Structures are given as structure tokens and as C-alpha cells.
């Protein structure tokens with residue numbers, strides 16, 4: 001009986017250890033549950049979105065880049081996954097988890113209506129390096145964003161600035177279109193539109209004009225290289241597209257700095273003959289903003305901020321507007337009856353030979369304005385709007401983790417037949433009753449505090465271009481003349497091929513603009 005005195009402590013010890021393990025396990029499980037649900041309401045049915053995160057580290061980056069380099073353009077990456085996984089899916093690109101949300105104005109509201117609270121704009125790291133850390137697009141805080149936006153937007157929102165811009169742009173378009181008729185080579189609409197919009201941006205920002213042709217051409221080339229690099233693989237190796245883009249950015253920054261310095265010198269010398277009414281002048285002069293104590297005072301952007309934001313404006317405005325113009329040419333080419341109706345109206349409102357177009361003229365051009373809006377809906381130049389989740393949250397029953405990128409698929413909303421009747425038909429009349437449109441259903445320029453800063457400039461450029469194009473030329477006759485010329489010179493239907501290629505380029509380039517920065 002007295003032979004097994006150690007039995008009780010041994011069993012006691014085993015019991016104690018196993019109990020401890022169970023308690024520790026329970027604590028760990030509780031911690032995981034608490035951590036997982038921190039900051040969001042507990043909905044037991046919530047799940048992470050379906051989809052594949054691809055290979056470790058690279059995710060589905062290769063598939064994304066190859067869609068971008070294919071003729072279909074990179075929206076095809078989204079489309080094919082939407083068909084496979086449904087309206088909300090996740091993927092991994094360039095090391096970040098991305099969630100795409102398609103076809104839902106409710107999702108758009110939940111994400112875009114909550115900028116700086118639950119979400120913030122976020123671009124791919126490589127794009128951020130190319131546009132610069134001071135860019136408005138990358139503002140980390142609402143305060144920073146408000147300051148940059150009000151500095152950049154003071155001029156763009158003023159009627160006198162827009163009126164002056166319209167007049168200059170109109171003169172430039174008249175000259176360009178006259179030049180088209182003299183050409184003995186094909187007109188490639190997208191290439192022309194890129195030149196037109198770049199010239200307009202240079203005039204609006206720095207007052208550069210035809211007398212500065214070489215400089216404008218050089219800047220245009222650098223911006224082209226930077227845009228090319230935006231969706232390239234971010235490898236900083238000599239010779240790669242990304243590396244070339246960074247080099248181009250450096251040269252571009254140098255040139256902008258030179259222009260700023262020259263302007264400061266002229267302004268300091270009070271050279272009265274140089275009375276600039278451009279964006280640069282207003283940035284140098286500073287803008288009235290609220291300080292930390294909510295007192296109005298003139299605040300100045302630093303030179304680094306001015307440089308990065310000038311580059312931002314050019315990148316955000318050039319390719320987008322040029323793509324939209326090209327799509328508009330295509331849609332009107334495919335809708336000849338409508339083209340005739342628009343032409344008749346435009347001829348009545350401002351016949352050829354009448355004085356330069358004004359803001360008042362443009363405000364009367366209601367059909368042209370609807371053509372512009374319908375073009376933007378159908379083409380969805382910026383197909384999705386990227387944001388980053390600032391905290392764990394849930395949208396439409398899906399868990400979104402802090403740090404994930406959430407992309408609102410604007411294109412899918414624009415082409416959703418439950419949002420727009422007969423959504424794939426080009427029908428400007430659908431905007432006759434635009435007040436009947438659902439909220440968050442028209443996202444061509446984004447919405448809320450992040451709405452496109454150049455929206456009015458872009459719309460003005462498109463209306464002026466449309467007006468001058470269709471009151472100067474009748475196409476397809478215009479195109480047919482070129483076709484006949486091409487036939488006569490034995491080049492077969494070279495123009496038609498070029499025209500198709502142009503639209504293809506526009507389609508792809510539209511994705512290079514802001515969409516996935």
C-alpha cells in the first residue's frame with residue numbers, strides 16, 4: 001500500500017500541464033478572434049472574396065502585365081476573373097492584395113464615399129516613384145490633400161481662366177484641323193489628339209506655345225517615356241522601361257525647375273510685359289488656404305511640390321483627354337445619323353467663320369455635351385478607381401483587410417444594363433434626364449473629394465474639338481477621301497487600317513492613364 005507514494009503528484013502534474021495547454025490554446029483562439037474582428041461589426045457570414053493570389057511574391061503580376069501588353073488591354077485581366085469568380089474577387093499584383101468590385105453602385109458608394117475615413121487613394125509603388133511623392137494623387141492625409149487641391153484648383157475652377165483657355169484651345173484646334181486637310185499622309189487620330197492635348201496642357205500650365213516648339217516636343221517625349229514606364233515591371237536595371245521612366249522623370253523635373261526659376265526671376269523683376277495667367281503663376285503666387293487654426297492665409301507650395309504636381313497634371317490630363325477624343329470620333333463614325341444631327345445643331349449655334357468659341361457658346365451646346373458624356377460612359381477611360389483600406393472592414397458581406405487595395409470597377413457600372421438601359425448602345429439622349437440617374441452610376445471623372453480636377457477643362461476640350469471637327473469635315477467622307485487617296489497611291493486601305501489601329505491604341509492607352517496608378 002505504501003509502495004507508490006509518487007503516483008498522486010505525477011497524475012496531478014499531467015493534469016495540470018494538459019489543463020494549462022488547453023487554457024493557453026483557448027487564450028490564443030480568443031486573441032485571434034478578437035484581433036480578426038477588431039474595429040468592425042461581427043457578421044458571422046463574412047468571408048474573404050474568392051479569387052487566386054497566384055504564386056508567392058509575384059502573385060498574378062505576370063498575367064496582369066501580359067494582359068496589358070496584349071491587344072485586349074489590361075481590363076481583360078479584370079473581365080476574365082470577374083467571369084470566373086463573380087462580381088467581387090481578389091488577386092495579387094506587384095505584391096499587393098487587390099480586390100475588384102464590379103457592377104455595384106452600392107460598393108462604389110461604400111468605398112468612394114468614405115475617402116480618408118475607411119479608404120484612401122493608393123497607386124502602385126512604381127507609379128508613385130514616377131509621379132513623385134509630393135503629388136496630389138499620393139496625399140496621405142486629408143489636410144495635405146486639401147492644401148494641394150485648393151492650390152491647384154483655384155485657377156482651374158475660375159470662369160475667367162476657363163474662358164481664356166477655351167479661346168486659346170479653339171484657335172489651336174482650328175489651325176490643327178486646317179493642317180489635316182493639307183496632309184499627304186494618313187491622319188492617325190489618337191496620335192494627333194495626344195499632340196493637341198499636350199500642347200493645350202503646356203499652354204495652360206506654363207504659357208508655352210508654338211514659339212517654344214522644341215521644348216514642348218522634348219517635354220512631350222519625356223512624358224511619353226514616363227507613361228510607358230507606369231505599368232512596366234518595376235526593375236531598376238539600366239535599359240528596362242521602368243529605369244528609363246525614372247531617368248525621364250529626372251530630366252523632366254530638371255526642365256520644370258528651370259522654368260520655375262526663370263519665372264521667379266521675371267516675376268521678381270516685375271517685367272510688366274510678362275503678365276502670365278497660367279497655372280504656374282498662380283502656384284508661385286500661393287493660394288488662400290486655412291492654416292492649422294482655421295485662419296485664412298496665403299500658403300505656398302514648395303518647389304518640389306510644384307514640380308511633382310505639374311507632372312501630375314500633365315500625366316492625368318493628356319492621355320485621358322486624347323483617348324476620350326479618339327473614342328468620340330469612333331462613336332460618331334459608327335452613328336452617322338446622329339453625327340448629322342449634331343452637325344446641324346453645331347452649325348446653327350456657331351457657324352464656321354463666326355468668332356472664337358466662348359464659354360457661353362459651349363454652355364449652349366447641350367447635344368454636344370451629351371455626346372461627350374456618353375463617350376465617357378461608353379469608353380470608361382479610367383476603368384477602375386483604386387483605393388487602399390485604412391482599416392479592416394466589410395463590404396457587401398466580404399471581409400476587406402487593412403492594407404488591401406480595393407478597386408471600384410467603374411466600367412462595369414457604366415455598362416450595367418440594370419443601371420443604364422440598353423447600356424452598350426451609344427445614345428447621348430439617355431442624359432436628357434440625367435437627374436434620374438442613380439447616385440454613383442456615372443464615374444467617368446470619379447466622385448466626391450477626389451473628383452477629377454481637370455473635369456471642366458477636359459469637357460471643354462472635347463466639345464471644342466467635336467464642334468470644329470464636325471463643322472469642318474464630314475466624315476466618313478473625310479476618311480473616304482483619304483481612303484480614295486490611299487487607293488490611288490496603291491496603299492490600299494491604309495487609312496482604314498490606321499484608323500483601327502488608332503482606336504486599338506486609344507483603348508489600351510486609356511488604361512495607362514490613372515486607372516491603376
Ligand code: HEM
Nearest residue numbers: 316317320321324381382385444445446450452453454458
Ligand atoms: C477626359 C479626360 C479625363 C478623364 C476621363 C479623367 C478622369 C479622372 C478620374 C476618374 C479621376 C478620379 C480618380 C479616382 O478617384 O481615383 C481623376 C482625377 C484627377 N484628374 Fe482627371 N480626367 C481627365 C482629364 C483631366 C485633366 C485635363 C486634368 C488636368 C488638367 C486632370 C487632372 C486630374 C487630377 C489632378 C486628379 C486627381 C484629383 C484628386 O485626387 O484630388 N484630369 N481624373
